[in-house]
Amino acid sequence: MDRKRYSWLKFFVPLVALLLLFTSVTECLQCFQCGTTSEFDECKDDWSGLVNTSIGITDKYAKDCTAANVNWTRCMILESEGSGRQTLFHRGCHDGVTFSKLYSHHRFENIPPNNESTCATIVETREFVCFRFCDTDYCNGPQPPIKTDPCTGNATYFDIDPATCGTARVQQAVSVMELLIVCAVVIFLGLFMV
Ligand SMILES: *[C@@H]1O[C@H](CO)[C@@H](O)[C@H](O)[C@H]1NC(C)=O
Ligand SMILES: *[C@@H]1O[C@H](CO)[C@@H](O)[C@H](O)[C@H]1NC(C)=O
Ligand SMILES: *[C@@H]1O[C@H](CO)[C@@H](O)[C@H](O)[C@H]1NC(C)=O
Ligand SMILES: *[C@@H]1O[C@H](CO)[C@@H](O)[C@H](O)[C@H]1NC(C)=O
Numbered sequence: 186m187d188r189k190r191y192s193w194l195k196f197f198v199p200l201v202a203l204l205l206l207f208t209s210v211t212e213c214l215q216c217f218q219c220g221t222t223s224e225f226d227e228c229k230d231d232w233s234g235l236v237n238t239s240i241g242i243t244d245k246y247a248k249d250c251t252a253a254n255v256n257w258t259r260c261m262i263l264e265s266e267g268s269g270r271q272t273l274f275h276r277g278c279h280d281g282v283t284f285s286k287l288y289s290h291h292r293f294e295n296i297p298p299n300n301e302s303t304c305a306t307i308v309e310t311r312e313f314v315c316f317r318f319c320d321t322d323y324c325n326g327p328q329p330p331i332k333t334d335p336c337t338g339n340a341t342y343f344d345i346d347p348a349t350c351g352t353a354r355v356q357q358a359v360s361v362m363e364l365l366i367v368c369a370v371v372i373f374l375g376l377f378m379v
Contacts (some may be wrong), residue, residue, distance in 0.1 A: 215239075216260035217326040218248035220275035227306050230272050232327045239323035246326070250278030258299050260325035262317040263288070272312065281318060288314055301322060 191230040217235055219228035227234065228246075238246040257278035264286075283293035284293055290305040296318050304315040319325060 212300055213249060213251045214258060214260065214278075215322045216250050216278050217276040217323055218247045218278070219246050220277070221336050224271050226274065228276060232248065235289040235323075235326045236329045237325070240329050246276070248278055253278065254280070256283075259318045259320050260323070263326050264315045264317075267311065279316075279318060286361040287312070288316070290314070328347065330332075 188271070217238065217248040221228045231246075235241065235246055237243045245339065250260070256278055259279045259281050261277050263275040263277070263278035264271065279299040281296065281298070282294075284290075287307065287310060290307060292303055293316055296303045296316055297317040300317055300319040302315045302317050304313060306313050317325070
């Protein structure tokens with residue numbers, strides 16, 4: 186009985202350590218994701234829905250870019266114009282180096298992630314194409330209004346009820362993954378230590 190318990194621990198402790206290490210070195214980038222070929226569309230204009238996505242009220246326009254592809258370390262806005270009208274508006278992820286034939290132009294090589302537009306006319310399609318890259322969460326769309334955190338007076342995006350300042354702080358500090366691991370350890374101890 187004792188030996189069995191010990192061998193479980195030998196397996197479990199390194200696993201937990203590994204998971205903790207993994208979660209702490211894994212960076213992830215969230216971007217807005219949507220696209221449209223029409224000139225008027227919620228992808229462009231749904232300011233409230235986009236902001237609600239960035240503050241976690243909905244996941245309608247959310248994309249976990251680095252989880253989908255480790256190389257997608259940038260958020261992007263791609264716009265394209267042809268025959269005098271907008272033909273594409275696309276918010277999404279990008280690696281900064283891979284462009285389809287439709288968007289291949291030397292100007293698009295080495296675009297810095299500074300959220301400024303870089304544009305070029307593609308010879309084959311005669312489309313006027315603009316890319317905009319940035320590398321912070323939900324930077325490829327409307328930014329939420331700055332609100333003041335009543336707990337510290339610091340500017341944050343979150344509405345925190347002053348009565349719950351303590352819990353809010355704790356919740357912010359402990360990531361979901363760490364909570365899961367703690368739960369697993371507690372259950373494990375409960376099961377095998379009695
Ligand atoms: C965004 O969230 C606010 C607050 O919950 C809500 O009033 C508003 O309708 C939401 N907007 C959209 C487009 O869902
Ligand atoms: C990421 O980029 C590297 C180097 O360019 C490449 O070898 C790898 O296949 C890419 N990974 C994915 C998931 O596309
Ligand atoms: C980047 O540019 C887009 C398009 O103008 C804008 O909506 C967004 O708020 C900008 N991002 C930041 C972080 O300023
Ligand atoms: C929050 O505000 C306090 C003082 O008001 C300051 O010392 C602290 O550095 C701020 N924290 C952040 C994350 O801005």
